[in-house]
Amino acid sequence: MGRSWFERDDPLIDATHAPAILLDLARDQGLAAQRLLGGTRLEPDAFESAGTRLSAAQWLQLVEQADQALPGHDLAFLFGHRLFPGNQSEVATAWVNAGSLRQALAVLQQAEILASPMLAPRLRTTDAGVEVQWEDRIGCGHARRFMLEAWCTALTSLVNWLSDRRLDWSYRFRHRRPAYVEQYEVHLGSRLEFDAGCDAMTIGQDMLDQAWPRHNESGHRQAMQMLAARLRAQPHRDGFLEMLAAELKRQIRRPPTLEQMAAHLHMSPATLKRKLRLHQSSYQRLVDAVRRDACERLIRDRGFSNEQAATYLNFTDLTNFRRSFKRWTGMTPSEFRRGFTADTPGG
């Protein structure tokens, strides 16, 4: 494989990691493995010993089948509680011995695909605090919400356990407020925002360096070194959409056209379009998502005025800017400003 990214059908996730945990959970809830695996061309024993790698497509299918076969809305959250620290020894050891939230987040960032194969965790420090943004690596399609619910719960539950307290995260999701919002309240917390510009969880900076009870510095450091060595042996590749989004972010002020992007990736525009479709996306959707997120951050985190944001993002005029903003968010820029200024005091 000459490419520097991975696609839907490339082997990716060790079956004994997250997939085995999902299989156990489904079994606990009375769902036979055969029924869950139907159509994935996987055998139950593949989940018991290392070696089998699921492609993103197989993993997404497995998740969708589990979600459909089991009643209720709590599967993703229950799965999330079981997910971390997980059963990959370097990652789990580095986490269990972490001394603070800062160290725990460093493990997540370092482990990347090992800890979170479908959603790329992006750490960022803003005025509001530290943010973990979950970026779709590969086009999760219908399973996107499930993945977000599970991985947000996983990180929340892990750091609560390690810190021995309840850390107050705020969450933003791009999807609409679900009918079963009580699951979010109980498993994540009540600071929730839906229809947002990105999928992210944020916590105050003052939480970063508070000391945790299970801290073991040498254990943590050794595990981090082993993890680094493992990643040197198997270098990390970005997912197809993740790679495109990174490329677009690099040129956020003047995003390349589809043709330019295709030329940059040494493929024909038709191939790029076909691959995007295969990954449940389209070029316009990707450009819109990246520009919307950037625009909201300029306004929210850096206090840009409309003029400044429009100039930065190279809109021809303010009317055009307002129209695009409305199309992305369903709000005018001033409505958007009111929304987050009204929210800040008292959460």
Add this chain to the structure above:
Amino acid sequence: MKQLQLLRLHIRKLLLGIAVLVALCAFNIAVGELKPRADWNAVDLLGEGGTTLIIAIWALLILASRPAGRVTTLLYAGLLTMFAGCFQDFTDELVRMPATVAVWHDWLESMLMLAGMVTLTVGIFLLHREQLVIINQLSRRERIFREHDRVDRITQLGDAGYLRKQLQIELAQCNATGRGFAVLLVDIDRFSGFNREHGHGEGNRMLREIGELMLMNLRPADLLCRYAGDRFAVLMPGANEHIAGEIASQLTTIVEHFSFKTTVDGSTVRNTVSIGAAVSQGETSDDLLARATDALEQVKRSRPGRWQLAA
């Protein structure tokens, strides 16, 4: 699978049903003679045949959904007798009885239908009495109406969807009569840690037991639901701040005194719950729940194991 388990209790009844069917067929073949095809009436055949088949399905569903007992026997006997009547009505369309038999055969047919219906009616009346007993047993678990797909599979309590419906009913009542109500949100402290330490099977068992414990300590008119995860909700019709606070305080105390025993070695695990309470101010159910949630979050942050009334 559960359905087949219940059917296994009723093998003798099923055999009796088959015997009745075989006997009726044998009687018709021995005594009657087949009518010529030209005399068959398609509409009658479809109508009477369909009715017969549906009664048979009812009888099977009754057996598959009930444990053995007097009520089940009566319901089944009634349906089986009606089945026999209908079956003869149906075969009339296909088979001609000799004149000597025809008169009492018609009479028997009608009497079978009537006897079956009377038996079934007695059965349904007893079913009604049985239902009153069950409703009493389900007190504090369900109220006013029943929706089986809204029952949580672990605690056998209604879920958040059921609670929201009940809140809307209560809100309408409140607007009509002025009677207030309160909601408690009850959260088990450190439940996630318990799961990590003792396993999720034990976690589920603890949820069930704490649920049972709370049921015993509520007023007869109260409703307990499983909101989500380790959070329960109590709907308290007619409760004001004072009553809500009193019950909340009692719930925190009884859970504190409850010693859960693990399966592995029977060792004791102590628990506490934090409670957020809110008395309705006539707002929407979502807003009411949001106030209770805020109160709960405050308690959990500042003094877990206690309760707090929403502002």
